[in-house]
Amino acid sequence: MRKKKVKTVKKKHTIRHLLLGILLMGMSFIFFVGIKVCELDAWHEFDPNKILNADETLILYNSDSEEICTLHLKEDRITVPLSSVPKHVQKAFISAEDARFYEHIGIDIIRIAGAALEDIKSGGYVQGASTITQQLIKLSHLSSEKTMQRKAEEAVLAYLMEKEFTKDEILGMYLNYVYFGGGFYGIEAAARGYFGIHASELSTAQGAVLAGILKSPSAYAPHLDFEASMGRKDNILSLMHEYGHLTDSEYASACAEEIELHMTEEADRSYYIDYAIDEACRILGISNDELLRGGYRIYTAQDSDIQDICDRIYSDDDMFPAKDVQSAIAVVDTETGEIDALIGGRGKYSAACYNRAVNIRRQPGSVIKPLIVYAPAMEYYGYTAASVIADEPRSFGAYTPKNSGNKYYGNVTLRRAIKGSLNIPAVTVLNDIGVESGKKFASQVGIEFESGDNGLSLALGGFTKGVSPLQIANAYGAVCDGLYTESSAIASVEDKYGNVLYTHSAEQTRVLSEANAYILTNMLCSVASDGTGRRLSDLGFDVACKTGTVSVDDATNRDAWIAAYTREHAVAVWIGYDSAKDGVMESSVTGGSYPADIVKKLFEKVYEENAPEFVKPDSVVRTKLDVHSVEEDAVAALATLITPEESVFYEYFASGTEPDMVSRYWSPPVPPNDFMCTGYTDGVVTFSFTSGGDDIVYELYRRVDGAEKLVGTYSGREGQPVICTDDAARGKTVSYFIRPYRERQETGVKLEGASSVQIVVQFSP
Numbered sequence: 023m024r025k026k027k028v029k030t031v032k033k034k035h036t037i038r039h040l041l042l043g044i045l046l047m048g049m050s051f052i053f054f055v056g057i058k059v060c061e062l063d064a065w066h067e068f069d070p071n072k073i074l075n076a077d078e079t080l081i082l083y084n085s086d087s088e089e090i091c092t093l094h095l096k097e098d099r100i101t102v103p104l105s106s107v108p109k110h111v112q113k114a115f116i117s118a119e120d121a122r123f124y125e126h127i128g129i130d131i132i133r134i135a136g137a138a139l140e141d142i143k144s145g146g147y148v149q150g151a152s153t154i155t156q157q158l159i160k161l162s163h164l165s166s167e168k169t170m171q172r173k174a175e176e177a178v179l180a181y182l183m184e185k186e187f188t189k190d191e192i193l194g195m196y197l198n199y200v201y202f203g204g205g206f207y208g209i210e211a212a213a214r215g216y217f218g219i220h221a222s223e224l225s226t227a228q229g230a231v232l233a234g235i236l237k238s239p240s241a242y243a244p245h246l247d248f249e250a251s252m253g254r255k256d257n258i259l260s261l262m263h264e265y266g267h268l269t270d271s272e273y274a275s276a277c278a279e280e281i282e283l284h285m286t287e288e289a290d291r292s293y294y295i296d297y298a299i300d301e302a303c304r305i306l307g308i309s310n311d312e313l314l315r316g317g318y319r320i321y322t323a324q325d326s327d328i329q330d331i332c333d334r335i336y337s338d339d340d341m342f343p344a345k346d347v348q349s350a351i352a353v354v355d356t357e358t359g360e361i362d363a364l365i366g367g368r369g370k371y372s373a374a375c376y377n378r379a380v381n382i383r384r385q386p387g388s389v390i391k392p393l394i395v396y397a398p399a400m401e402y403y404g405y406t407a408a409s410v411i412a413d414e415p416r417s418f419g420a421y422t423p424k425n426s427g428n429k430y431y432g433n434v435t436l437r438r439a440i441k442g443s444l445n446i447p448a449v450t451v452l453n454d455i456g457v458e459s460g461k462k463f464a465s466q467v468g469i470e471f472e473s474g475d476n477g478l479s480l481a482l483g484g485f486t487k488g489v490s491p492l493q494i495a496n497a498y499g500a501v502c503d504g505l506y507t508e509s510s511a512i513a514s515v516e517d518k519y520g521n522v523l524y525t526h527s528a529e530q531t532r533v534l535s536e537a538n539a540y541i542l543t544n545m546l547c548s549v550a551s552d553g554t555g556r557r558l559s560d561l562g563f564d565v566a567c568k569t570g571t572v573s574v575d576d577a578t579n580r581d582a583w584i585a586a587y588t589r590e591h592a593v594a595v596w597i598g599y600d601s602a603k604d605g606v607m608e609s610s611v612t613g614g615s616y617p618a619d620i621v622k623k624l625f626e627k628v629y630e631e632n633a634p635e636f637v638k639p640d641s642v643v644r645t646k647l648d649v650h651s652v653e654e655d656a657v658a659a660l661a662t663l664i665t666p667e668e669s670v671f672y673e674y675f676a677s678g679t680e681p682d683m684v685s686r687y688w689s690p691p692v693p694p695n696d697f698m699c700t701g702y703t704d705g706v707v708t709f710s711f712t713s714g715g716d717d718i719v720y721e722l723y724r725r726v727d728g729a730e731k732l733v734g735t736y737s738g739r740e741g742q743p744v745i746c747t748d749d750a751a752r753g754k755t756v757s758y759f760i761r762p763y764r765e766r767q768e769t770g771v772k773l774e775g776a777s778s779v780q781i782v783v784q785f786s787p
Contacts (some may be wrong), residue, residue, distance in 0.1 A: 024124065068182040072162045073195050076519050078317025079211065082295060084326045085360070095315050098215070099207035099517055104194035106222040107209060111229030112193065113267040118233040118258045120154040121208050121265055122191070122731045128155040128184035129177045148662060155180040158196045179722065197221075203243030204285075218284035226272065227279035228491070230258040238292055244283055252281065261667050291373045292471040293366035294329060297380055298322045298511040317518030322511055323360030323526075327352055327589070331627045332363045342368065342597065343611045349597045350378035351620065352492040356499040356592050359507030364492070383487035384596060387614065388443045388554075389570030390464070390483045392542060393453045395498050397441060398463035399536045401405050403455050407541050408647060408658035408673045408681070411447040419717045421478055433656045437545045437673070441553035443569060445482055452481040466533045467497040467506045483570060491594040498585045499592035501546075502566070504539030505530040537641040537676035544636065544674055555584065557618040561625055563633035564588065569613030570585050572598075584617035584691065588625065589634040595620050641675050646670055646687030654717075659685035666769050671684040691718045691762040693778035699758070706749040707783050711760060713738035717760050722746045725780070726758040733758075755784050 067707040077100055079094040092098070104112070116123050122130055130153050152160065159179040183192065202212035212232050213221040224232070234254030235242045235343040235539075242406040244251035254275065263273040302320050303313055332351055335341055342349060353362040368375030399405035413431045415424070423445045430446065431438070439447035452460050457480060461471055470493070472486035492509060500506035507528045515524040520665035534542065550558040555567040567586035574580050581598040595617040599605045625633070638644075649669045651659035658681050661670045694711035709722065720731040737743040748758070 024447065041095045056240055068159075068179045068186075069163070070183070070186065071160065073199055076162070076199055076207075078331075078682060079317040080299075080314050080316070080318050080320065082298060082320045082322055085323045085362075086326070087321060088322065090322070090326065093291070093295075094298075095311060097207040097315075098205050098211045099198065099317075100210040100214070101198045101208065101317060102210045104190055104197065104222050106220075107194075107197060108222065108224060108229070110226040110262075110267070110272075111209075111224050111232075112197075113222070113262055113265075114226065114229040114233040114258055115193075115236075116154070117261040117267060118155065118230075119236060121261075122155050126153060128153060140235060146359065152176070152198050152675065153180060155183055155192055158192065158199060158655050159183060161199060161201075165513045179770070200236055200608070201239060202232060203239030204245055213233065216283055216285065225254065225279060225761050226262075226268070226276040227259070227281060230255045230262070230276065231281060232542065234258050244249065244281070245285060246718075248283075256279070280480065290767060292329075292371065293375075293377045293379060294322070294324055294361070294364040294511065296374055297361075297364055297377060298324075299510050302515055305512065309601075318523075319516040319520075320512060321346050321514045321516075323355070323358075323362065323513050324511070325353075325362040328624075328628060329363040331624055332365050335620055335623050336365050336368060339496055341616065341623065343616055344605075346599075347597060347607065348378060348600055348604075349595065349620075350382065350491045351593065351595045352379045352490075352495040353591055353593045353624075354492075354495045354499050354509055356502040356587055357505075357507075359496060359499060359509045360513065360526070360528075361492070361509055362513045362591060364511075378596070378600075379491045382490050382596070383485075384490075384581050385483045385485050385488045385572045386583055387483040387570030387572040388445075388448075389494060389568050389585050389594075390469070390485075390489070391448045391481060391547065391570075392440065392568055393467060393469060394460040394464040394503060395448045395481050395544055396436060396545075397534060397538070399436075399451050399455050400542060401463065401534050402459055404679065405436060405451070406658070406673070406675055406679055407435065407545055408675070409436045410434065410651070410652050410658060411436070411439060411450050412656065413439065413444050413446050414510075416446065418449060419476055421442035421449075421483060423479075425621045427691070433653050435652055435658065435673070437548055440545050440568070441548045443549075448481040449478050451732075452478055457537075461532065464497070465620055466531065467500045468493050468496060468508065476529065484571060491596050494583070494594035495584050495592045497567075498566075498587050498594065500533055501539060501542055502587050502592060504532060504534035504536055509532075535641075535676065536639045540636065540639055541674045541676065547636070550586070554614045555586070555618055557614060558586065558622050558625075561622060561629075561633075563629060564636045565625060565633075567618070567621070568635070569618065571612040571614075573609070574606050577609050579609055579611055580606060581610050582613045582615065582617050584613045584621055586621045586625075589636055591628065591715075593621055594622060606726070638674075641677050642674050643680055644672055644674055645680045647673055647681070648687055650687035651685040653671050654687065655682075657683070658684045659687075661685055663686040663774075664688055664771065686715070687717070688766070688773065690773045690775040691715065691764055693762055693776050694720070695758055695778075697760050697778040697781065699781050699783060700745075702783070702785075704749075705785070706747050707758075707785075708779070709748075709758060709760075710743050711748050711778070713740055713742050713744050714762070715740045715764075717764055719765065720744060720746075721761045721763070722748065723759055723761060724748060724750070726754055755782060757782050 077097040078099045079092050081089060082091045084090045090529035156176050159176050163179055164176055171175045200206040201207050204215050206212040206215040210221045213219055213224055217228055231251060233246060242251045242254045259276050262268045270384045298320060303310055339345055347370055353360055364379045366379040410433050413434045425445045438744055458477055474486050497511040507530050510526050513526050514522060516522050543566045546568055550557045550565050551568045554569040556563050558567055565586055565588055567584060571579055572581035585594045597616055646661045648659050649660040649671055651657055660681055662684055672751055691714055696713040700710045716739055720736045724731050724733050733748045734744050736744050757780045763772050763774040
């Protein structure tokens, strides 16, 4: 009897389960038909934008289109087309999540019935039956709660989605949307994050690892539980083999593949990246958050090689005068204005921290002189490299500038003034051309002024606020070829679909003639060769530079600057403290010390092989001049054939502006044209004439019966009368004349001029 009872119970259970299964299948079929026939509205409207417009990661590239950084808000997602996901990887996800994906219409009735039966048997919701489409709907539109209402909504929306999109489109959206743990959303971010490769490079085993994560990222993410992840991977490979997606040999190979994690850390943000992000926001007219979640692709102008060199220099404390001193550097392309590299400070970087390369405003000291004094003087007022300025103590109204160390050098050329960074000539020239003319030029190359910046102290960097390294680097880039281009960190911007939204166009403005640009550059090369920037002198190639130092007192300095450039790159370096309370630097820290060392180290690395030369244009001529004309006559004059080499210097001029006057210092003097007899008293004859120069000696000669005899030598200040007499020729007819000469002690040469007209005197017996 007992055995019979057992058999009856088993039979009743089997029949009940069969009936329940048939009932559930029937209900599922009726539910599906109701949706299809009646087009029932879902509780939530299907909105594909919730999937297609999901947050996506921002990617930044360098000037070689190499990825340098990815940034995102909450979700790290990089959308890729389904075509870039290998077929074997696609099959891994289908095998793991929805084997009948390409057969159903978004709802798998067979799986729903089976899952419902299991739920009824267990008395709760334990068995999943969601298709890939349903999972995508749940993740993007609904909550994760397990209720009949939510499941019904999920089914309706999945069906509507399948009506609007193809299977491949849905699978592509799914792979780009789902969460893989580790902060990675979408298969591309997961492939990068776990294996350091692109989704297109995933092997079958790696694809199975990623597919296995989706069941439970907290349980199967390989960085959290590697063993569990590998077990899940093996199960999926087995399913792929069972479903016919892998041959026996492919299955064996995938199972044998050793999985190695290469967890990639998100690239550190940097001053350059932050600046590029800010610039992109301005260009696109969007917020920082919108940029970071919009999947944009920013192609920057960053030269990664130069940036790396700068980073290494700034990580070396020996390159700076103190551990706590701050510094910033900006490097720009002299032709395009594109920013090659930026560092906005020393010490540990934190996202969006203060960028001194861009945002500081510090007094520039003498580094501003070429931009506000010498360039406009040459371009607007015809000054040349050989224009002579008196370097001597003087006041300009209430303003009394001084040279460094109170040293003065008399008459100097523009080149000498720039090379030695002399203050008096700079203020003198700005006073001559006018402050507004200086500001006009400086403004054209990106220098900004406050309303109160109107005095002659601007010539020495006396700004209300000041300038940034980026402004200075970009301005000197314009001096290089005479063309100003506004600086930019961005070459182009694309949206997540690859559509080009912005392309940088280098709009250039001519600010210096080609000739003046070359001549000013050549003068700045003198600063590097034997001026205040002479630490650059042994680089072995053309480099132009200008230093600047802002003093607190005789013992301390506040700011130290240098601007330097080759034909390709312009760089500006600032060193100092953020505020006076942080400290000051010793007087030995000048623009020609640590800043120059930084530039030297940078250019040594950039130009390990060859550096381009500055090419003289045809519009520039090189002229041989006389030193003494500058020093003694305050004028640039041509050297003569007999000017000794040590008294010669060469200078460049825009063709047609070179001097045509010959140096009188090495020329025979002209005889006086007003030589005359002024009296004859008591046998003494008197003559007079006007001296033609302080350095001229006049010889008075008497000629009697064809014989010449020197009467005496005379001299006088230029323009003053000279009186000479003779009483040794009584009772005869005598001719007198003057013969001038210059004697040059340097060579012992006597430069004898022609004789004057002769004056005949008849002496009484």
